[in-house]
Amino acid sequence: MEIKILHWYYDIMNLYGEYGNIKILEKHLKDQKLKVIVDKKTVNEDVNLSDYDFIYIGAGTEDNQMFVMQDIMKYKEQLKEYIDSEKVALFTGNSYEFLGKTIDEKEALGILDFETTTLKDRKTSDVIYKSKFLKKQVVGFVNKMSNIVHNLNPLFEVEFGIGENENKDIEGIKYKNFFGTHISGPILVRNPEILEMLIRIICLKKDKNLVYKKKEYKNEKQGYELVLSELKNRMNDKN
Amino acid sequence: MKTAFIIMVSKLLYKIGKVIGKGSSMPGKIALKLDKNILRKIKLPEDIVVVTGSNGKTSTTEMICNILQKNGYNVGCNTEGSNQTEGVTTMILNCCNLKGEVKKDVLVIESDERYLRHTLKFFDPKYIVVTNLYRDQMTRNGHPELIYKIIKEGIDEKATLVLNTDDPLSSLYGYKKDNVVYFGMxxxxxxxxENTSVYNDGKYCPNCKTLMQYDYYNYAHIGGYHCENCGHERKEPAYAVTNVDLQTGEITINNKYNISMSLRSVYNAYNMLAAFAVTNLIGVDEEKIVSELTEYVMKNDRVQSFELNGHEAMLLTSKHENSISYNQSLTYLVKEKKDCTVVLIVDAVSRKYFTSETSWLWDIDFELLKDDCVKRIVLAGKYVHDLKSRFEYADIEKEKIVAFKNLDDMMRDVKTNSVGNIYVVTCFSDRMKFMDRR
Structure with a gap:
């Protein structure tokens, strides 16, 4: 069986190290004895989203986000269809802001009901989040300049660090099998459980009979546990 | 009178600070509290040079000071102090007499890129040098485009800009401007x-986001480029490295002057060029600059040679959270073409602030170590798992790689199992953890 991955806007929405997500996903899918094709596409390159089993976009600078917006608007219907058909997508950093109605005054895709406003100052923070979809906490780093207010299903609850906006203790959006979070960089390398969850859903969506075979990844697990304990210590120091 | 008092307080605090081993920001901080416009009341020399950018600020500032001093200039400089607004204030007040006159011919000021806009509220430099803008300490800097904008807020229209023409982002300060002097290779x-790095921040024009056309790359996104849409391009540099000979370790400047580099690395050649440009603009003869640059041995100890259990060893201090800095060290050791063991340590990401962010490891071209001369790679420190994860995808033979979370275990292995020369590549925050265990 063949799994097709789209690393969209790979060369622009790449704040730092986002390609690690694709590398590890590809490897772990191959460990499931699946054939994997990764397509890297960027602005002004035609794509047919329905060809894919997984779509990823990483974080970008504010200018690059606006630059990509001109391009991604062409895919409004295609992307809506993709997400509505419960196919899997992960948008990290400011890339998931594309899905809202507006970014500042500019029209965005409008697939989900939220608005993004740009802040005056940048916000950066190590974070610990938790989620009802996961047994363990999530670790990562947020590096953003935006505020989002919405009443959608959040992806995470904030345990340490910053969230979606000043008032709420939530972060990210989960809609069907679309996952959006401001955590930047190789989130899938640093959070083995999210990676496993995504692979399980990708397999399931591909073929109901395709069952994920549990595999232990010791190094990633140890790396995750170390970062979590570092961040927990930090959190306790601060309290 | 009040000004004289503040100067006195600042000088006194500086002296006390030196004795008790405190940093250089506190006196300036207090001076600015007493009078936030204190620097506006000081009579400054006409020649003020400010050096900013992501990498190479300290080296460039040091070289500029050295050339000027050797040529009889009385120079005020903050290379040994803080490069934020307070530290700069401390340094300037230290150079003052009680009448509020700076008794120096030239001030050479290294400025943190995030603080330049604050520091330059108080005085107008004649020259502003921007060495380059790279991905650097993103956990607090955000990203290079943001730093570009933040620096821009501080740039005074009257200042002459001295810019790296090979860097499409920082050279953009000179776009459609006259008062600019370029240096480049x-x-x-x-x-x-081709750009062989894992990322290419020069792929799109920073001015208009059109696909940038590159004729060649010197490293990363540093090279010869032009944008067919807005015309942003590498301008012909007035100060240029016209030839590089890594065999002899010599660079040629403006087809005329050969200078041997203490460290055979093109990265450092850019710092030399920037120093050459500025000191020449201030009025030092080219020949005299060349002779100083030739004799000059860097004061900073970023590179240290030593022996370890019969192996020649070298510490190549590289900045965590700065992939270009790491690439610089990796490129250097591979180009040396000696059988070697490479030790990489990530134990504390920063010595100044807390973070567990290691995404930057994915931006480093560890693929460079896929070379026959690299016989063994030792990964170590608290974040060894993150290093290992990155190396999973670097396409390097697994047999060459060992990993230790514990640094004593690492040292035992390095001492017993190293092959050839040893290169230790790590940051200020972690290097003593190696050096002290020798």
């Missing part, structure tokens, strides 16, 4: 036609 035998 011409295409040479080390240049490549």
């Amino acid at each position: 011409n295409e040479n035998n080390l240049s490549t036609k």
Whole structure:
């Protein structure tokens, strides 16, 4: 069986190290004895989203986000269809802001009901989040300049660090099998459980009979546990 | 009178600070509290040079000071102090007499890129040098485009800009401006036609986001480029490295002057060029600059040679959270072409602030170590798992790689199992953890 991955806007929405997500996903899918094709596409390159089993976009600078917006608007219907058909997508950093109605005054895709406003100052923070979809906490780093207010299903609850906006203790959006979070960089390398969850859903969506075979990844697990304990210590120091 | 008092307080605090081993920001901080416009009341020399950018600030500032001092200039400089507004204030007040006159011919000021806009509220430099803008300490800097904008807020229209023409982002300060002097490295035998790094921040024009056209790369996104849409391009540099000979370790400047580099690295050649440009603009003869640059041995100890259990060893201090800095060290050791063991340590990401962010490891071209001369790679420190994860995808033979979370275990292994020369590549925050265990 063949799994097709789209690393969209790979060369622009790449704040730092986002390609690690694709590398590890590809490897772990191959460990499931699946054939994997990764397509890297960027602005002004035609794509047919329905060809894919997984779509990823990483974080970008504010200018690059606006630059990509001109391009991604062409895919409004295609992307809506993709997400509505419960196919899997992960948008990290400011890339998931594309899905809202507006970014500042500019029209965005409008697939989900939220608005993004740009802040005056940048916000950066190590974070610990938790989620009802996961047994363990999530670790990562947020590096953003935006505020989002919405009443959608959040992806995470904030345990340490910053969230979606000043008032709420939530972060990210989960809609069907679309996952959006401001955590930047190789989130899938640093959070083995999210990676496993995504692979399980990708397999399931591909073929109901395709069952994920549990595999232990010791190094990633140890790396995750170390970062979590570092961040927990930090959190306790601060309290 | 009040000004004299503040100067006195600042000088006194500086002296006390020196004795008790405190940093250089506190006196300036207090001076600015007493009078936030204190620097506006000081009579400053006409020649003020400010050096900012992501990498190479300290080296460039040091070289500028050295050339000027050796040529009889009385120079005030903050290379040994803080490069934020307070530290700069401390340094300037230290150079003052009680009448509020700076008794120096030239002030050479290294400025943190995030603080330049604050520092330059108080005085107008004649020259502003921007060495380059790279991905650097993103956990607090955000990203290079943001730093570009933040620096821009501080740039005074009257200042002469001294810019790296090979860097499409920082050279953009000179776009459609007259008062600009460029330095750069011409295409040479080390240049490549393709960008082989894991990311390319020069792919799109920073001005208009059109696909940038590159004729060659010197490293990363540093090279010869032009934008067919807005015309932003590498301008012909007034100060250029016209040839590089890594065999002899010599660079040629403006087809005329050969200078041998203490460290055979093109990265450092850019710092030399920037120093050459500024000191020449201030009025030092080219020949005299060349002789100082030739004799000059860096004061900073970023590179240290030593022996370890019969192996020649070298510490190549590289900045965590700065992939270009790491690439610089990796490129250097591979180009040396000696059988070697490479030790990489990530134990504390920063010595100044807390973070567990290691995404930057994915931006480093560890693929460079896929070379026959690299016999063994030792990964170590608290974040060894993150290093290992990155190396999973670097396409390097697994047999060459060992990993230790514990640094004593690492040292035992390095001492017993190293092959060839040893290169220790790590940051200020972690290097003593190696050096002290020798």
